[in-house]
Amino acid sequence: xxxxxxxxxxxxxxxxxxxxxxxxxxxxxxxxxxxxxxxxxxxxxxxxxxxxxxxxxxxxxxxxxxxxxxxxxxxxxxxxxxxxxxxxxxxxxxxxxxxxxxxxxxxxxxxxxxxxxxxxxxxxxxxxxxxxxxxxxxxxxxxxxxxxxxxxxxxxxxxxxxxxxxxxxxxxxxxxxxxxxxxxxxxxxxxxxxxxxxxxxxxxxxxxxxxxx
Amino acid sequence: xxxxxxxxxxxxxxxxxxxxxxxxxxxxxxxxxxxxxxxxxxxxxxxxxxxxxxxxxxxxxxxxxxxxxxxxxxxxxxxxxxxxxxxxxxxxxxxxxxxxxxxxxxxxxxxxxxxxxxxxxxxxxxxxxxxxxxxxxxxxxxxxxxxxxxxxxxxxxxxxxxxxxxxxxxxxxxxxxxxxxxxxxxxxxxxxxxxxxxxxxxxxxxxxxxxxx
DNA sequence: TTATGCGCGTGACTTTGGTCACTGCACTGC
DNA sequence: GCAGTGCAGTGACCAAAGTCACGCGCATAA
Numbered sequence: 001x002x003x004x005x006x007x008x009x010x011x012x013x014x015x016x017x018x019x020x021x022x023x024x025x026x027x028x029x030x031x032x033x034x035x036x037x038x039x040x041x042x043x044x045x046x047x048x049x050x051x052x053x054x055x056x057x058x059x060x061x062x063x064x065x066x067x068x069x070x071x072x073x074x075x076x077x078x079x080x081x082x083x084x085x086x087x088x089x090x091x092x093x094x095x096x097x098x099x100x101x102x103x104x105x106x107x108x109x110x111x112x113x114x115x116x117x118x119x120x121x122x123x124x125x126x127x128x129x130x131x132x133x134x135x136x137x138x139x140x141x142x143x144x145x146x147x148x149x150x151x152x153x154x155x156x157x158x159x160x161x162x163x164x165x166x167x168x169x170x171x172x173x174x175x176x177x178x179x180x181x182x183x184x185x186x187x188x189x190x191x192x193x194x195x196x197x198x199x200x201x202x203x204x205x206x207x208x209x210x211x212x213x
Numbered sequence: 214x215x216x217x218x219x220x221x222x223x224x225x226x227x228x229x230x231x232x233x234x235x236x237x238x239x240x241x242x243x244x245x246x247x248x249x250x251x252x253x254x255x256x257x258x259x260x261x262x263x264x265x266x267x268x269x270x271x272x273x274x275x276x277x278x279x280x281x282x283x284x285x286x287x288x289x290x291x292x293x294x295x296x297x298x299x300x301x302x303x304x305x306x307x308x309x310x311x312x313x314x315x316x317x318x319x320x321x322x323x324x325x326x327x328x329x330x331x332x333x334x335x336x337x338x339x340x341x342x343x344x345x346x347x348x349x350x351x352x353x354x355x356x357x358x359x360x361x362x363x364x365x366x367x368x369x370x371x372x373x374x375x376x377x378x379x380x381x382x383x384x385x386x387x388x389x390x391x392x393x394x395x396x397x398x399x400x401x402x403x404x405x406x407x408x409x410x411x412x413x414x415x416x417x418x419x420x421x422x423x424x425x426x
Numbered sequence: 427t428t429a430t431g432c433g434c435g436t437g438a439c440t441t442t443g444g445t446c447a448c449t450g451c452a453c454t455g456c
Numbered sequence: 457g458c459a460g461t462g463c464a465g466t467g468a469c470c471a472a473a474g475t476c477a478c479g480c481g482c483a484t485a486a
Contacts, residue, residue: 050339052347056444060339075325076332081339108321112288115324118331119289125338126263126273126294133345133384134265136442162463171346176443178465194452349472375433389473391435 009107013040016103017093022086028069031083035073037096041065044090048082049168058132058171061124062087071114074100132171135211140170141180142209145190145197155199184208222320226253229316230306235299241282244296248286250309254278257303261295262381271345271384274337275300284327287313345384348424353383354393355422358403358410368412397421 017040022028028039028046045064051057060082063069069084074097104111131140144166148157161169163177170177184190189205191198199205230253235241241252241259258277264270273295276282282297287310317324344353357379361370374382376390383390397403402418404411412418 050343052343056347058342058346060342072332072335075328078336081336104325105321108318108324111321111324111328112317115288115327115331118328118335119285122285122331122335122338123289123291123294125335125342129271129273129338129342129345130263130265132342133271134269173444386474
């Protein structure tokens with residue numbers, strides 16, 4: 001959001017920022033908390049998620065430094081719309097909304113940047129809404145597997161999460177993940193041994209991921 | 214978005230705007246169309262929606278004049294993320310994105326306003342995502358009925374849409390709406406005769422709408 | 427009047443996903 | 457070794473939602 005801005009602006013920001021560290025799993029703030037300011041991630045990753053009253057979760061986004069979190073309530077004064085949790089060691093700068101607004105007025109580029117960040121978020125949310133409404137768990141899971149393969153490069157990788165974690169990310173429950181992974185194996189798209197996954201038929205999986213919604 | 218701005222700005226906008234009328238049901242633009250500018254609604258209402266390849270729909274929002282539509286792609290240069298259709302007679306001002314950007318740079322209040330519009334949209338989307346993910350059709354339908362009752366004041370009102378239209382709005386199919394309306398009647402929450410609906414147990418319906426997600 | 431189309435109700439069926447309960451496995455600490 | 461613990465697999469079951477097919481009633485046009 002601030003990349004490429006003039007050093008003067010960065011200075012202004014840094015002066016007013018307070019560095020705050022978070023450990024893995026720690027909650028930066030919860031949905032519904034009143035909002036005092038914005039967090040700038042300088043190190044680590046956080047996950048933005050909603051929780052239902054029965055404990056199910058849905059991950060809206062994962063943000064990795066450098067990034068900003070919780071810009072929304074800055075501008076409309078409401079509470080945080082979702083919860084944010086550190087997924088590893090995180091260092092964040094906290095800027096009070098009063099200071100941030102001041103900077104916005106002094107440097108008109110800043111709100112323009114914020115607008116493009118918002119734009120990206122809106123697009124991501126709309127896409128998520130689409131897959132949640134028209135798509136199946138099977139599809140979403142296929143996408144997760146493809147993303148993982150892309151990240152590691154090769155077709156073989158270790159699942160970095162437990163089934164439970166995947167389930168929470170996708171807004172479903174552990175058993176469904178278990179079963180769908182098995183179905184993928186039955187259908188010959190993947191091979192699994194323990195936590196090791198090998199994509200045996202990348203194209204097939206891709207077709208599953210983009211199925212006829 | 215522009216309410217309360219100085220007349221000078223309004224002037225600048227009006228000069229560069231082109232008025233475009235749309236009739237009921239007409240499409241302002243489709244998801245995926247390249248974006249040239251922003252629409253300012255001056256009269257009528259539009260619905261913003263996504264369509265799946267099998268014909269199901271999901272309404273993201275309904276905007277009534279005065280409002281803006283399609284601000285998102287202005288700032289990130291991408292295509293429209295959803296389709297927009299006139300639900301009655303609509304008059305819209307179209308402003309080319311080049312002009313809009315110019316105005317943004319001259320008048321820093323404008324992007325700040327845009328930010329608060331974006332904020333509202335983000336919140337609405339997150340809420341929608343929550344009900345779509347954790348909630349049921351029954352819940353969403355209960356909310357629709359309650360909203361209608363609120364709009365008309367009394368507990369009795371004529372359904373302004375066909376079951377088919379409600380289904381598209383909620384991201385489901387006609388039959389499910391039919392059945393759920395019947396279930397509500399069986400359960401004594403509503404009474405129906407033709408298109409006339411009477412809320413017989415508003416509190417009960419409210420409980421359904423906010424059920425234990 | 428008849429034909430046509432639209433909205434609606436409904437029954438039968440399938441699929442998907444969620445719940446419950448239990449088992450087994452691997453790892454850790456004692 | 458053994459108990460404790462967290463993760464994974466799985467069968468049985470249920471509920472919600474989507475699909476298909478059909479019939480009915482009503483309005484409007486031919």
